[in-house]
Amino acid sequence: MARKTLNIGMVGYGFMGRAHSNAYRTVGNFFDLAYQPVLKAVAARNAEKAAAFAETWGYESIEDDWRRLVEREDIDAIDICTPNDLHAEIAIAAAGAGKMVLCEKPLARTAAEALPMVEAVEKAGVPNLVWYNYRRVPAVSFIKQIVASGKLGKIFHYRSKFLQDWTISPDVPQGGAGTWRLDVGAAGSGVTGDLLAHCIDGAIWINGSIDTLTAMTETFVKQRRNALSGEVQAVGIDDAAAVLTRFANGSLGTFESTRYARGHKALYTLEINGEHGSLAWDLHDLNRVQWFDHRVESALRGWSSILVTDGDHPYLGRWWVPGLSIGYEHSFVHTVADFIEGLSSGKPAAPTFRDALETTQICDAIIESGRSGAWVSAGA
Amino acid sequence: MARKTLNIGMVGYGFMGRAHSNAYRTVGNFFDLAYQPVLKAVAARNAEKAAAFAETWGYESIEDDWRRLVEREDIDAIDICTPNDLHAEIAIAAAGAGKMVLCEKPLARTAAEALPMVEAVEKAGVPNLVWYNYRRVPAVSFIKQIVASGKLGKIFHYRSKFLQDWTISPDVPQGGAGTWRLDVGAAGSGVTGDLLAHCIDGAIWINGSIDTLTAMTETFVKQRRNALSGEVQAVGIDDAAAVLTRFANGSLGTFESTRYARGHKALYTLEINGEHGSLAWDLHDLNRVQWFDHRVESALRGWSSILVTDGDHPYLGRWWVPGLSIGYEHSFVHTVADFIEGLSSGKPAAPTFRDALETTQICDAIIESGRSGAWVSAGA
Amino acid sequence: MARKTLNIGMVGYGFMGRAHSNAYRTVGNFFDLAYQPVLKAVAARNAEKAAAFAETWGYESIEDDWRRLVEREDIDAIDICTPNDLHAEIAIAAAGAGKMVLCEKPLARTAAEALPMVEAVEKAGVPNLVWYNYRRVPAVSFIKQIVASGKLGKIFHYRSKFLQDWTISPDVPQGGAGTWRLDVGAAGSGVTGDLLAHCIDGAIWINGSIDTLTAMTETFVKQRRNALSGEVQAVGIDDAAAVLTRFANGSLGTFESTRYARGHKALYTLEINGEHGSLAWDLHDLNRVQWFDHRVESALRGWSSILVTDGDHPYLGRWWVPGLSIGYEHSFVHTVADFIEGLSSGKPAAPTFRDALETTQICDAIIESGRSGAWVSAGA
Amino acid sequence: MARKTLNIGMVGYGFMGRAHSNAYRTVGNFFDLAYQPVLKAVAARNAEKAAAFAETWGYESIEDDWRRLVEREDIDAIDICTPNDLHAEIAIAAAGAGKMVLCEKPLARTAAEALPMVEAVEKAGVPNLVWYNYRRVPAVSFIKQIVASGKLGKIFHYRSKFLQDWTISPDVPQGGAGTWRLDVGAAGSGVTGDLLAHCIDGAIWINGSIDTLTAMTETFVKQRRNALSGEVQAVGIDDAAAVLTRFANGSLGTFESTRYARGHKALYTLEINGEHGSLAWDLHDLNRVQWFDHRVESALRGWSSILVTDGDHPYLGRWWVPGLSIGYEHSFVHTVADFIEGLSSGKPAAPTFRDALETTQICDAIIESGRSGAWVSAGA
Known part of the structure; x- marks a missing residue:
């Protein structure tokens, strides 16, 4: 069975960036799924670190601004692995661009900050998930x-x-x-x-x-x-x-x-x-x-x-x-x-x-x- | 070394009565102490049960009213193993009679009920203890x-x-x-x-x-x-x-x-x-x-x-x-x-x-x- | 129900002597039995230590030779708490005197030494037990x-x-x-x-x-x-x-x-x-x-x-x-x-x-x- | 730092084939090494199962006979994940072809069978390892x-x-x-x-x-x-x-x-x-x-x-x-x-x-x- 690709755009390269990247790379070896995640691009302000991360994990490209990642047409899903204060802005932009959004937990710093995120993904009708992994x-x-x-x-x-x-x-x-x-x-x-x-x-x-x-x-x-x-x-x-x-x-x-x-x-x-x-x-x-x-x-x-x-x-x-x-x-x-x-x-x-x-x-x-x-x- | 005797008057014969009685009987076999507890008398309203308890544990006598126990001159210490609502009255009477008082926990149902007990033993200057055994x-x-x-x-x-x-x-x-x-x-x-x-x-x-x-x-x-x-x-x-x-x-x-x-x-x-x-x-x-x-x-x-x-x-x-x-x-x-x-x-x-x-x-x-x-x- | 007495003659006063003595003293407080063990006498070569042991545990008398203990008519059961090399001689003598015999484990140093012990108690028809307590x-x-x-x-x-x-x-x-x-x-x-x-x-x-x-x-x-x-x-x-x-x-x-x-x-x-x-x-x-x-x-x-x-x-x-x-x-x-x-x-x-x-x-x-x-x- | 490739030829596709394949795929994401394993080919008699295995794990090619795998010039290391009775023949052939050999444990069914394997890898001077993973x-x-x-x-x-x-x-x-x-x-x-x-x-x-x-x-x-x-x-x-x-x-x-x-x-x-x-x-x-x-x-x-x-x-x-x-x-x-x-x-x-x-x-x-x-x- 040919799997469809699921092109991932990752924001961040820290601890959670590693955990998520490993998950995308491994899932297809053990689970029989309709989509195969592809590590398309990673975005981070520090280009050097992003490049090293991309090489370690096999990301095809890097972006030095998450906004450009969100704009890319070859990306299906944005994965947010930044500190909490950036979750809302990125998620809302990603949803606005019609991307699926996977966001590290907690959703945001406060419910007041989180609510517009919920509204954005629901308005856009895009698949969304918060990584409460446990x-x-x-x-x-x-x-x-x-x-x-x-x-x-x-x-x-x-x-x-x-x-x-x-x-x-x-x-x-x-x-x-x-x-x-x-x-x-x-x-x-x-x-x-x-x-x-x-x-x-x-x-x-x-x-x-x-x-x-x-x-x-x-x-x-x-x-x-x-x-x-x-x-x-x-x-x-x-x-x-x-x-x-x-x-x-x-x-x-x-x-x-x-x-x-x-x-x-x-x-x-x-x-x-x-x-x-x-x-x-x-x-x-x-x-x-x-x-x-x-x-x-x-x-x-x-x-x-x-x-x-x-x-x-x-x-x-x-x-x-x-x-x-x-x-x-x-x-x-x-x-x-x-x-x-x-x-x-x-x-x-x-x-x-x-x-x-x-x-x-x-x-x-x-x-x-x-x-x-x-x-x-x-x-x- | 000759040990002095410590004559115990027990009130109650339930679960705690057994645990305390066992302690009095056993302590001298393992600890080298100046006093040897003697199970002098047990008091309970139910004379038949008190008698059975006395026989099992070797109490020398029984009383069917704790008040009589408190009055006995051959008793050094009153041990209170009754339900909580009786603690105060018995303890205050025992202290008043100059007895040492050992009381099961909690001291009383409320602090208001407990305070006079504290005052009674302190006024009488009698040794006193609450059995927080753990x-x-x-x-x-x-x-x-x-x-x-x-x-x-x-x-x-x-x-x-x-x-x-x-x-x-x-x-x-x-x-x-x-x-x-x-x-x-x-x-x-x-x-x-x-x-x-x-x-x-x-x-x-x-x-x-x-x-x-x-x-x-x-x-x-x-x-x-x-x-x-x-x-x-x-x-x-x-x-x-x-x-x-x-x-x-x-x-x-x-x-x-x-x-x-x-x-x-x-x-x-x-x-x-x-x-x-x-x-x-x-x-x-x-x-x-x-x-x-x-x-x-x-x-x-x-x-x-x-x-x-x-x-x-x-x-x-x-x-x-x-x-x-x-x-x-x-x-x-x-x-x-x-x-x-x-x-x-x-x-x-x-x-x-x-x-x-x-x-x-x-x-x-x-x-x-x-x-x-x-x-x-x-x-x- | 009046319990019959079971008069114990203990040989030895070490670790096992304590454990057994405690058992005899305690059993009647918790178990409803036809016999009440009575700590009649303890025998040991060291009279001073035997006396101290007797006082601690409430033995009524002491003997400085186990043979005299075995001969006493007021003893029902001999309990052997000595080192292993003495088990056989004492047990055989006790059985010969018609006493019940309770012997610490192992029964003897070797099976060759133990076999006559088995034969002795069986010939005498006396109750016998080895203390495999676990x-x-x-x-x-x-x-x-x-x-x-x-x-x-x-x-x-x-x-x-x-x-x-x-x-x-x-x-x-x-x-x-x-x-x-x-x-x-x-x-x-x-x-x-x-x-x-x-x-x-x-x-x-x-x-x-x-x-x-x-x-x-x-x-x-x-x-x-x-x-x-x-x-x-x-x-x-x-x-x-x-x-x-x-x-x-x-x-x-x-x-x-x-x-x-x-x-x-x-x-x-x-x-x-x-x-x-x-x-x-x-x-x-x-x-x-x-x-x-x-x-x-x-x-x-x-x-x-x-x-x-x-x-x-x-x-x-x-x-x-x-x-x-x-x-x-x-x-x-x-x-x-x-x-x-x-x-x-x-x-x-x-x-x-x-x-x-x-x-x-x-x-x-x-x-x-x-x-x-x-x-x-x-x-x- | 550019990593050299280490081209793996796998024999077998069972439980151990999966465990080893996962290891080759994952190691470079977490360890900083001079060589990057590449899943070059898997060999197995059952071509259909080999093909499915190759697709799941990303092997580039399949062989229906391990002998052909051993002969391939683009393979650096042969990994033996077969039942034990095949270890010796494959390992000796692989060593003879100058390949590194990694063999599942036990090395062979008997020491008599294993000794020629040891001699073969030592004579060939090829790196070799037995997977005692624990x-x-x-x-x-x-x-x-x-x-x-x-x-x-x-x-x-x-x-x-x-x-x-x-x-x-x-x-x-x-x-x-x-x-x-x-x-x-x-x-x-x-x-x-x-x-x-x-x-x-x-x-x-x-x-x-x-x-x-x-x-x-x-x-x-x-x-x-x-x-x-x-x-x-x-x-x-x-x-x-x-x-x-x-x-x-x-x-x-x-x-x-x-x-x-x-x-x-x-x-x-x-x-x-x-x-x-x-x-x-x-x-x-x-x-x-x-x-x-x-x-x-x-x-x-x-x-x-x-x-x-x-x-x-x-x-x-x-x-x-x-x-x-x-x-x-x-x-x-x-x-x-x-x-x-x-x-x-x-x-x-x-x-x-x-x-x-x-x-x-x-x-x-x-x-x-x-x-x-x-x-x-x-x-x-």
Whole structure:
């Protein structure tokens, strides 16, 4: 079967640029899809770095301005891997040019900034997606399947954390290439948009909408040197956030994120407790699901550690054999596979811009409640 | 060395009556103490059950009214193992009679009820203690030692949970012998006083005072049959509670308790993250401490699972040899050992009634914030 | 119900003397039995230490020669807690005097030494037991139950290890109170009789008889100072042993024990693999059974970690509530409970001397094969 | 820097064909190397399947006979991914044609068959490698580094297992595409060459040569249908093998492999115990090393779970950021990277054919001892 080509125009060449590029290059070797991504061009202001990136990954050409990329007729899809403050402008322009748009998460710095993006892609009628990649870790997808099957019955609790420890030293700067996530201007918020956003996206996907929440936020290090200007400036981001929520289904949620939890590198965790069972997962044991089934006979009940590597687990039939695990980057490969599947089937892969707007609204609510101390409505 | 006797008068014969009785009987076989507890008498309204209990445990006599026990001259210490609603009256009477008082936790249903108890024992000048037994699980005591040594540096986070799953069925009644913990009249609150109180006690002990908090509480099952009257009545307790706190030392706390978390029987967990390291523990792996030491050379850093069974771990030199573990009931044995040690040394074992009042004040604040949704001051 | 007394005469006051004494003192508080053990007398050559031991544990009297203990009419049962080289003489004398005999494991240094012991108790018709206590760790008893139920189907593999690390330093002496286990004269063998014997006892109990075996043994430290004489002498014990076996049921066994495995304090492990499932346990997670059930639907299969603390788990109905664990010494309490139960029911608790002889025969075969390198028949 | 091309000719298109092809395609995106592998041609008798494979992976051409591939002048390296019985003929022909040769493990069915292969590549002077991929799982490479650094001191024990459970049903056939590993003619042996060979390779690499061994082997299912002919035939392979070894450095080894261990999909485990510390790893927790450091202060000693995902861990600097894991296939990418590095540096990547011959000799010794029951010399 001859595959159609899907010409990708990438904006940015950082960590996410690599993860996405790898996904485009690899997906066709493992998934049988109607479209084959082609790495057409990468755009970045630093032409030298863009050229090196293009050579490493096999991009056919480079542009030193994303605007030119958006204008090119040979590009089908624009992939936005820039810092958050550029998402909106690029996405709106790309949609306006009739391109499909794939945007790194969070959709934007705030819901106010994100809403026009949603409107732009919907008005243009172009396929669109936000890269909340952890949904497509097979273990997480499997949890979604089990919950959706009703096996857990009524849900009582959802808890999720994302813990890191890399900004504890006050010598870590803010701003610039490696540390723009600490600069509130570029990032919009701290752990809330960067890390909690993943937890929120997963929670909504698995457990449904959040009605109300209250939050505590904190900035432990009050001033940091700016990596670009060298000036010591006030830190505007949240270093840590903890949130209590009430879901629409009546269950209670607890969320926490920080970059000050020694020993945790990228510990995204989630757990859901229902009437008949519970499920848990964490990113440090990427391919394991913890499953408690209350319907097992009493004396034999326990938490099962399911090694999610079998052919009947999500996505795994495409990879190796039972017991052999896959890694972080595969979540991006799966995202591309599903995005392309959505192009073929007409049922768009989630989260679309519209879906992801809800997560950004909740992030806004967290920041707001962190300031006011009050319970706030989580929705629009 | 001849030991002096410490004549115990026990009020109650339930689960805690057994745990305490075992502690009194066992402590002298493993600890070298100046006093030997003697099981002098047990008091309970149900004389038949009291007699059976006395025979099983070797109490020399029984009383069918705790008041008579308090009046007996041959009793040195009154141990209160009744439902929470009786703590205050008994403790105040015992102190008034010049007895030492050991009271099961929580001290009382509310701080308002607890305060006169504190005043009574202090006025009488009698030794007093509240049985927050989990402090004296060796792993927990060891965590306290490490934190107190300063090894963790500045503290950023404390998180603690106590999860159970035994009241999910609406057929579980409230009130009566086995289920008075579900009756708000007898218990004062639900998971807050029964389970979170342990988490709060541990947190204050290890990480210092809590300044302010906000809480979410929920009652999932709104009506239950009363086990005594048979009537279906509104449920007054909190089935679940989640709390965000700010500690006096600037760290952030998250707490949660529920009896609706399938798969968790008695999962008390705690974790503390500091600048230089982190520590974690849970009750289901009673004798293990998880320890992350950031000062280890980078590539070799990891969470160490310390099996707390060696002679240089707290209390363990009194028991077996490395690798051989102890159980739940030993925490009570250690409590008695430390209480007696406190009698000898004149440095009272903690938590005294005064110490434990703080935990009850925080429990009150949780219930209040759960109702109002507002941040509240946690202290008196 | 009035309990009959069971008057215990203890020989020895070391580690095992403590563990057994605690069991006798405690069993009646938790188990409802027809006999109440009474700590009548302890015998030991060192009268001062015996007196201290008697005071700590409440023994009514002391004897400075075990022979006098055996002769006493007020003693019902002799409990042998001496080094291995004294087991035979004491047991045979006790049986000859018509006493019940409870003997620490291994039964004797060799099968040749053990056989007359078996004959003596059988000729005298006295109740007898060997303290292979780990059978009565609830998790191990539970594994036995599951295997016996047939849930695993045909068995393919049994593997068991007992790893320690306390004799790595060549400065550890041999002989004397704390280190007689390193003296081949007192102990009979090294890790084989001390540690592997537990693994073998468990294997036979759970998986049936061993037909043939081959073994590798090693003495890493060739000379040690004798703690009594101060002389440096050749080491006669096996420091490590590894064994391959064929069971009568067609399954394969692998066994290993050593005192040179850094990081393992008392790591007794066992695992059994059958057609339909597998079970595993280790002593460092005393109250957990790992259970894999192949009959669970494919995608949800995993190893379940069963926290063996519920009322429907072996022995646990006598202790606390779900989630609250028990410790090492409880295995001895259960042994006494079952021994007494056996007195009442007429169905003797296992392993009797006869049962335990098989384990000692296998230990002999291991030592023999370790020397010859040949496969040997494991039985008598 | 312009990379030179390394033209690959692949023989076979099965599971290993995919794993190797992915490695060749991916390595240049993450590693900065002097050569860029080019997928020049794939050879297989089934032209249709070869064509499909070529399209999926981007091979430029196909050959229906490996002999033609070997003759092609545009091929630099022959990669052998066939069943074991074809390794020797292809490798010898490829070496004779002056090609580099990369051969799947085990090198051949027996050492007798493998020796001419070693001689052929050495005579031809061509770069050669055997794909013992698990050496290059970062966690395993890291263990090798630590042991080589001397941190463990004198080594006492090495133990390794490889457990699976996929052939328990007697309905699994032998022979044919998916099940040639059960056909002794195609595979040479059962678990010994397929699974234990990995354990042996790792052991020799990490702990040095094995002097002598004794083994037990078993075939649980005696007859199976041949997938090609349909005939029921005797099974010639070993279903399970267990081995005791003595290493040249004086340490003891225990090894086991089976395909009858329910619940274990591909559980390769290894553990090494030295004077000052121990290390352990298993394939189901691919990116974790368990590390016990006896030099840590006594009370804080424990097994550390090192998440091997940091920039200072082997190979990880090329991938993502701390906490984000990689998978099974990356071990092949690392193998290609090191092979190419070896071409540049002139220090060939291990294991070469010569290195891997030793593992095959040990496999032969295991099969021989499994038959004879005697200890055998493990070397040539």
